[in-house]
Amino acid sequence: MTGYAQFCPVAKAAEVFDQRWTLLVLREMVAGSTRFNDLHRGLPRMSRTLLSRRLTQLERKGIVERDETADGPVYELTDAGHELLPVLVAIGEWGVRWMSSLDEADLDPVFLLWDMHRRIDREALPDGQTIVALTFRDAAPELRRWWLLLAPDEVDVCDEDPGLDVDVHIDTTLEAFVRVWRGDLDWHDAVAQERIGLSGSRLLCRRLPHWFRLSYFAQVPRPGRG
């Protein structure tokens, strides 16, 4: 049996959500990804086979629509799919408040950089190109150093030295940076406690926090803190 055999709306909806990875595929779509490979970049640990399977299932349920376009297939949310936004928001708000313990495996720099790159506020960036280098002291050697190439018209992430002059260097740990990203830790506190080190021009270091729109859930009030 695949369903719950209950007419209750929660049960009917649960038949969608109780599938492993489905909720995260929907999160990626709500975040705006429409291409197979973009979706996969937000879900690096999911096998491509399974992503393909889930997309087909979501299509059959009327939540996703697949369009064959001139430059390849794209996946779009239907009306039913778009209305999942409040559901995902409710789930995330609860998650950030109550499921906040992170273990080492959760601190994935690949996903972090992908998430950062799509939440950069381009309008807040300086004109021209700004290079930000990131070092995560606690990451595995090959995942330790990252470069963000920021410009109002394009944002790129590199895991190799692009050989350009770095404007700001962020020296931190994955643990601290993820905590800031999630909103568990305040940026200025993290800097004050030297859990985030900044080097570069005064001006840029002061402006930099405004370039990143933190995770949507960063602003959610936490239990037991005012």
Place this chain on the structure above:
Amino acid sequence: MTGYAQFCPVAKAAEVFDQRWTLLVLREMVAGSTRFNDLHRGLPRMSRTLLSRRLTQLERKGIVERDETADGPVYELTDAGHELLPVLVAIGEWGVRWMSSLDEADLDPVFLLWDMHRRIDREALPDGQTIVALTFRDAAPELRRWWLLLAPDEVDVCDEDPGLDVDVHIDTTLEAFVRVWRGDLDWHDAVAQERIGLSGSRLLCRRLPHWFRLSYFAQVPRPGRG
């Protein structure tokens, strides 16, 4: 691997919700059940073994607390558990709007009567005892006839004739009655279309709809209807 290895709050929460039956166990708890057997009555198709396992897992995650009381163990929601209410509401609202197709297996009279019995508005009932008999013409023979023994201080459901005078008889189909219960179909329309037949005193037939508080989701506006 059991988790998603992502620090995203949606992913951390999804590690709770992507387990089969978990969402429905939580629904039962939010609906107020605290005893093992009561929980199971709302989940008749779930094996007791699995219910037990899910309760243990929810306890480990800090969502449920098990208390050993004088008359047996009870399961209560923690603060984290109580805060799942908005999540379940969002899920159900989406479900009732978009996952509304029901197949035969979803029309389970056992669950329907259990749900009805706990949503009776005792204050709206007449004084003394009122007996309502229900017939579902399309149900399997042994699940066709039900009796509700309604009194302001106690509500009982029987699947055998209690041998008492019936005050109101409802003659309908499971299909129609479930649609009304979910709010897909209006009570008065269903009566007018003779999908629900009522016999008994005029007064009681007119009062009867007020005794049942329909599913919480009945009031949710549906797509494509105003």
Place this chain on the structure above:
DNA sequence: CAGGATCCGATTAGATACTG
């Protein structure tokens, strides 16, 4: 880039029987 096909190991759910 965007998948499909296949195989195998891991996980899970359900049935059944039993306990205090």
Place this chain on the structure above:
DNA sequence: CAGTATCTAATCGGATCCTG
């Protein structure tokens, strides 16, 4: 009433390789 123990069958997920 409130579960546990055990076994089996089904399902699922991932890895690998292949396609246009």
